Amino acid sequence: MTARRTPQTVQTAWYVLEYHRHHRCPYCTDSGWCQDVQIARTRITAWYRYRQR
Numbered sequence: 001m002t003a004r005r006t007p008q009t010v011q012t013a014w015y016v017l018e019y020h021r022h023h024r025c026p027y028c029t030d031s032g033w034c035q036d037v038q039i040a041r042t043r044i045t046a047w048y049r050y051r052q053r
Contacts, residue, residue, distance in 0.1 A: 010047045013040035 020028070020037050028034040 007047065010043055013043040016040040017044075 016036055017040050019025070020034060024032075025034060025036065027036060
């Protein structure tokens with residue numbers, strides 16, 4: 001059995017979350033919401049669901 005590699009889009013999503021943990025981008029709202037963070041979380045969640053199959 002071979003191990004599944006993490007796709008580049010999922011790795012990039014982790015970098016987006018790590019960046020937003022310490023910094024704010026120009027698109028972040030005052031409440032701390034950012035569309036990029038939401039997309040990153042969705043990609044990571046979908047990858048975990050795929051891996052569990």
